[in-house]
Amino acid sequence: MRSLVLLLLLGCTGAANAAMVAKPVQWTDNGTTFKSVLVYDDAVTTPRPGLVMVPNWYGVNDMAIAKAKSIAGKDYVILLTDMYGGSVRPTTDADATAAVKPLYGDRALMRHRVTRALDELKAQAGKAPIDTTRLGALGFCFGGSAVLDLARSGANIAAVVTFHGLLSTDDPSLARNIKAHVLALNGADDTNVPTEQKVAFESEMRDAKVDWSLVDYGGAVHCFTEKEATGKPGNCRYDERTATRAYKAMHAFLDESFHK
Secondary structure (H helix, E strand, O other): HHHHHHHHHHHHHHHHHEEEEEEEEEEOOOOOEEEEEEEEOOOOOOOEEEEEOOOOOOOOOOOHHHHHHHHHHHOEEEEEEEOOOOOOOOOOOOHHHHHHHHHOOOOHHHHHHHHHHHHHHHHHHHOOOOHHHHHEEEEOOHHHHHHHHHHHHHOEEEEEEEEOOOOOOOOOOHHHHOOEEEEEEEEEOOOOOHHHHHHHHHHHHHOOOOOOEEEEEEOEEEEEOOOOOOOOOOOOOOOOOHHHHHHHHHHHHHHHHHOO
16 A cells, blocks of 8 residues: 555656646747747746747757756746747758848848747746746847847846857947846857957947856857757867856856846
8 A cells, every 4th residue: 555655656746747848839920920839847836037048040849949948947937939930940051041041131130020029928927927027038059149139129138148149230239228137158169259259249248338248168169058969070069068057157147137
Protein backbone atom coordinates (compact mmCIF):
# COMPACT_ATOMS: atom_id res chain seq x y z
CA MET A 1 0.00 0.00 0.00
CA ARG A 2 2.81 2.40 0.90
CA SER A 3 4.49 1.62 -2.41
CA LEU A 4 1.29 2.40 -4.28
CA VAL A 5 0.87 5.73 -2.49
CA LEU A 6 4.50 6.62 -3.19
CA LEU A 7 4.09 5.85 -6.88
CA LEU A 8 0.96 7.98 -7.05
CA LEU A 9 2.71 10.86 -5.34
CA LEU A 10 5.67 10.59 -7.70
CA GLY A 11 3.29 10.55 -10.62
CA CYS A 12 1.58 13.69 -9.38
CA THR A 13 4.93 15.39 -8.85
CA GLY A 14 6.02 14.53 -12.37
CA ALA A 15 2.79 15.96 -13.77
CA ALA A 16 3.29 19.17 -11.82
CA ASN A 17 6.85 19.51 -13.04
CA ALA A 18 5.80 18.96 -16.66
CA ALA A 19 3.75 22.14 -16.70
CA MET A 20 5.40 24.15 -19.48
CA VAL A 21 2.88 25.07 -22.14
CA ALA A 22 3.31 26.45 -25.63
CA LYS A 23 0.08 28.02 -26.87
CA PRO A 24 -0.34 29.34 -30.42
CA VAL A 25 -1.03 33.07 -30.67
CA GLN A 26 -2.03 34.38 -34.07
CA TRP A 27 -2.74 37.81 -35.53
CA THR A 28 -3.10 39.38 -38.95
CA ASP A 29 -1.44 42.65 -39.89
CA ASN A 30 -1.51 44.28 -43.33
CA GLY A 31 -2.71 41.06 -44.90
CA THR A 32 -0.05 38.83 -43.32
CA THR A 33 -0.93 36.27 -40.64
CA PHE A 34 1.71 35.85 -37.96
CA LYS A 35 1.90 32.62 -35.95
CA SER A 36 3.67 33.02 -32.63
CA VAL A 37 3.81 30.90 -29.47
CA LEU A 38 3.07 31.88 -25.86
CA VAL A 39 5.30 29.93 -23.45
CA TYR A 40 4.96 29.71 -19.68
CA ASP A 41 4.63 27.38 -16.69
CA ASP A 42 0.91 27.03 -16.00
CA ALA A 43 1.51 25.22 -12.70
CA VAL A 44 2.39 28.65 -11.30
CA THR A 45 -0.50 31.11 -11.11
CA THR A 46 1.46 34.08 -9.75
CA PRO A 47 1.62 36.94 -12.28
CA ARG A 48 5.14 37.35 -13.64
CA PRO A 49 7.00 39.54 -16.13
CA GLY A 50 6.10 39.20 -19.79
CA LEU A 51 8.81 39.08 -22.46
CA VAL A 52 8.68 39.42 -26.20
CA MET A 53 11.30 36.98 -27.50
CA VAL A 54 12.47 37.21 -31.11
CA PRO A 55 14.45 34.13 -32.20
CA ASN A 56 17.35 33.94 -34.62
CA TRP A 57 16.85 34.26 -38.36
CA TYR A 58 15.35 30.76 -38.59
CA GLY A 59 12.31 32.15 -36.79
CA VAL A 60 9.76 30.14 -34.82
CA ASN A 61 10.66 26.44 -34.82
CA ASP A 62 11.03 23.58 -32.35
CA MET A 63 14.50 24.69 -31.24
CA ALA A 64 13.29 28.23 -30.58
CA ILE A 65 10.32 26.91 -28.59
CA ALA A 66 12.64 24.73 -26.50
CA LYS A 67 14.86 27.74 -25.80
CA ALA A 68 11.85 29.86 -24.82
CA LYS A 69 10.68 27.16 -22.39
CA SER A 70 14.14 26.95 -20.83
CA ILE A 71 14.30 30.71 -20.30
CA ALA A 72 10.69 31.13 -19.16
CA GLY A 73 10.73 28.52 -16.39
CA LYS A 74 8.58 29.78 -13.53
CA ASP A 75 9.94 33.32 -13.91
CA TYR A 76 8.48 34.72 -17.14
CA VAL A 77 5.72 34.48 -19.70
CA ILE A 78 7.33 34.61 -23.15
CA LEU A 79 5.76 35.43 -26.49
CA LEU A 80 8.03 33.71 -29.02
CA THR A 81 7.47 36.07 -31.90
CA ASP A 82 6.95 35.34 -35.59
CA MET A 83 8.46 38.26 -37.53
CA TYR A 84 7.95 36.83 -41.03
CA GLY A 85 4.40 35.52 -41.27
CA GLY A 86 3.22 31.98 -40.68
CA SER A 87 3.92 30.81 -44.24
CA VAL A 88 7.65 31.59 -43.92
CA ARG A 89 9.65 29.01 -41.96
CA PRO A 90 13.29 28.99 -43.09
CA THR A 91 15.12 25.65 -43.05
CA THR A 92 18.39 26.74 -44.70
CA ASP A 93 20.71 29.72 -44.38
CA ALA A 94 19.60 30.82 -47.85
CA ASP A 95 15.94 30.75 -46.76
CA ALA A 96 16.78 32.70 -43.61
CA THR A 97 18.76 35.30 -45.56
CA ALA A 98 15.77 35.84 -47.84
CA ALA A 99 13.44 36.13 -44.84
CA VAL A 100 15.43 38.75 -42.93
CA LYS A 101 16.46 40.83 -45.94
CA PRO A 102 13.19 42.81 -46.23
CA LEU A 103 13.28 43.64 -42.52
CA TYR A 104 16.90 44.77 -42.44
CA GLY A 105 16.12 46.76 -45.60
CA ASP A 106 13.09 48.43 -43.99
CA ARG A 107 13.77 49.04 -40.32
CA ALA A 108 10.46 50.89 -39.94
CA LEU A 109 8.73 47.63 -40.92
CA MET A 110 10.87 45.73 -38.40
CA ARG A 111 9.90 48.19 -35.68
CA HIS A 112 6.24 47.95 -36.62
CA ARG A 113 6.15 44.16 -36.48
CA VAL A 114 7.97 43.83 -33.18
CA THR A 115 5.82 46.57 -31.66
CA ARG A 116 2.71 44.69 -32.77
CA ALA A 117 4.11 41.62 -31.01
CA LEU A 118 4.38 43.61 -27.78
CA ASP A 119 0.75 44.65 -28.16
CA GLU A 120 -0.23 41.01 -28.60
CA LEU A 121 1.72 40.02 -25.48
CA LYS A 122 -0.17 42.64 -23.48
CA ALA A 123 -3.45 41.32 -24.89
CA GLN A 124 -2.70 37.92 -23.35
CA ALA A 125 -2.99 39.33 -19.83
CA GLY A 126 -5.93 37.61 -18.16
CA LYS A 127 -5.44 34.53 -20.33
CA ALA A 128 -1.93 33.93 -19.00
CA PRO A 129 -0.26 35.03 -15.72
CA ILE A 130 1.37 38.20 -17.09
CA ASP A 131 2.18 41.18 -14.91
CA THR A 132 1.75 44.01 -17.43
CA THR A 133 3.64 46.41 -15.16
CA ARG A 134 6.78 44.34 -15.82
CA LEU A 135 7.42 43.91 -19.52
CA GLY A 136 10.60 43.43 -21.52
CA ALA A 137 12.12 41.84 -24.61
CA LEU A 138 15.00 39.63 -25.59
CA GLY A 139 16.36 38.50 -28.92
CA PHE A 140 18.98 36.31 -30.51
CA CYS A 141 21.05 37.20 -33.59
CA PHE A 142 18.48 38.81 -35.94
CA GLY A 143 16.12 38.87 -32.98
CA GLY A 144 18.61 41.00 -31.07
CA SER A 145 18.38 43.64 -33.79
CA ALA A 146 14.58 43.45 -33.62
CA VAL A 147 14.32 44.00 -29.86
CA LEU A 148 16.81 46.87 -29.98
CA ASP A 149 14.53 48.44 -32.57
CA LEU A 150 11.59 47.83 -30.24
CA ALA A 151 13.42 49.86 -27.61
CA ARG A 152 14.29 52.56 -30.16
CA SER A 153 10.61 52.82 -31.07
CA GLY A 154 9.92 54.14 -27.58
CA ALA A 155 8.15 51.05 -26.27
CA ASN A 156 7.10 51.33 -22.64
CA ILE A 157 9.09 48.35 -21.41
CA ALA A 158 11.56 47.97 -18.57
CA ALA A 159 14.36 45.96 -20.17
CA VAL A 160 15.80 44.75 -23.46
CA VAL A 161 18.47 42.05 -23.79
CA THR A 162 20.19 41.18 -27.05
CA PHE A 163 22.33 38.06 -27.48
CA HIS A 164 24.91 38.13 -30.31
CA GLY A 165 22.74 40.56 -32.28
CA LEU A 166 23.75 43.27 -34.71
CA LEU A 167 23.92 46.64 -32.95
CA SER A 168 23.49 48.87 -35.99
CA THR A 169 20.55 51.17 -36.66
CA ASP A 170 19.15 53.13 -39.58
CA ASP A 171 18.67 56.20 -37.37
CA PRO A 172 20.82 56.77 -34.25
CA SER A 173 18.58 59.66 -33.19
CA LEU A 174 15.80 57.16 -32.36
CA ALA A 175 17.74 56.19 -29.25
CA ARG A 176 16.34 59.28 -27.58
CA ASN A 177 13.00 57.39 -27.45
CA ILE A 178 14.40 54.51 -25.40
CA LYS A 179 12.74 54.00 -22.02
CA ALA A 180 14.14 50.53 -21.33
CA HIS A 181 17.38 49.48 -19.68
CA VAL A 182 19.49 47.91 -22.44
CA LEU A 183 21.91 44.98 -22.15
CA ALA A 184 23.89 43.85 -25.21
CA LEU A 185 25.68 40.50 -24.80
CA ASN A 186 28.24 40.10 -27.54
CA GLY A 187 31.01 37.76 -28.65
CA ALA A 188 34.27 39.69 -28.61
CA ASP A 189 35.41 37.85 -31.76
CA ASP A 190 32.09 38.12 -33.63
CA THR A 191 33.01 39.46 -37.07
CA ASN A 192 29.35 40.36 -37.69
CA VAL A 193 29.76 43.05 -35.03
CA PRO A 194 33.06 44.77 -35.85
CA THR A 195 34.69 47.34 -33.60
CA GLU A 196 33.27 50.30 -35.51
CA GLN A 197 29.72 48.96 -34.99
CA LYS A 198 30.29 48.64 -31.26
CA VAL A 199 31.76 52.13 -31.08
CA ALA A 200 28.77 53.55 -32.96
CA PHE A 201 26.36 51.73 -30.64
CA GLU A 202 28.14 53.03 -27.55
CA SER A 203 27.97 56.58 -28.91
CA GLU A 204 24.29 56.14 -29.78
CA MET A 205 23.43 54.96 -26.26
CA ARG A 206 25.66 57.49 -24.53
CA ASP A 207 24.39 60.48 -26.54
CA ALA A 208 20.78 59.50 -25.77
CA LYS A 209 21.61 59.01 -22.06
CA VAL A 210 20.26 55.46 -22.09
CA ASP A 211 20.86 53.12 -19.14
CA TRP A 212 22.91 50.58 -21.11
CA SER A 213 25.64 47.95 -20.88
CA LEU A 214 27.64 46.17 -23.57
CA VAL A 215 29.39 42.96 -22.51
CA ASP A 216 32.05 41.40 -24.75
CA TYR A 217 32.76 37.74 -24.02
CA GLY A 218 36.34 36.86 -24.87
CA GLY A 219 36.81 34.05 -27.39
CA ALA A 220 33.12 33.95 -28.33
CA VAL A 221 31.82 34.49 -31.83
CA HIS A 222 28.32 34.76 -33.31
CA CYS A 223 25.57 32.26 -32.29
CA PHE A 224 27.15 31.49 -28.90
CA THR A 225 23.76 30.55 -27.35
CA GLU A 226 22.55 28.50 -30.32
CA LYS A 227 22.95 24.78 -29.52
CA GLU A 228 22.28 23.90 -33.15
CA ALA A 229 25.59 25.62 -33.97
CA THR A 230 27.56 23.14 -31.83
CA GLY A 231 30.84 22.25 -33.51
CA LYS A 232 30.32 24.60 -36.44
CA PRO A 233 33.43 26.28 -37.84
CA GLY A 234 33.88 29.98 -38.46
CA ASN A 235 31.86 32.84 -37.02
CA CYS A 236 28.73 30.91 -35.94
CA ARG A 237 29.48 28.56 -33.06
CA TYR A 238 27.80 27.48 -29.83
CA ASP A 239 29.83 28.16 -26.69
CA GLU A 240 28.36 26.52 -23.59
CA ARG A 241 30.50 28.46 -21.11
CA THR A 242 29.69 31.80 -22.67
CA ALA A 243 26.00 30.91 -23.00
CA THR A 244 25.84 30.02 -19.30
CA ARG A 245 27.49 33.30 -18.34
CA ALA A 246 25.24 35.28 -20.64
CA TYR A 247 22.04 33.72 -19.30
CA LYS A 248 23.14 34.45 -15.75
CA ALA A 249 23.79 38.07 -16.76
CA MET A 250 20.35 38.23 -18.38
CA HIS A 251 18.54 36.95 -15.28
CA ALA A 252 20.39 39.35 -12.97
CA PHE A 253 19.70 42.23 -15.34
CA LEU A 254 15.99 41.42 -15.63
CA ASP A 255 15.67 40.99 -11.86
CA GLU A 256 17.15 44.44 -11.36
CA SER A 257 15.12 46.03 -14.14
CA PHE A 258 11.86 44.59 -12.81
CA HIS A 259 12.81 45.52 -9.20
CA LYS A 260 12.26 42.02 -7.85
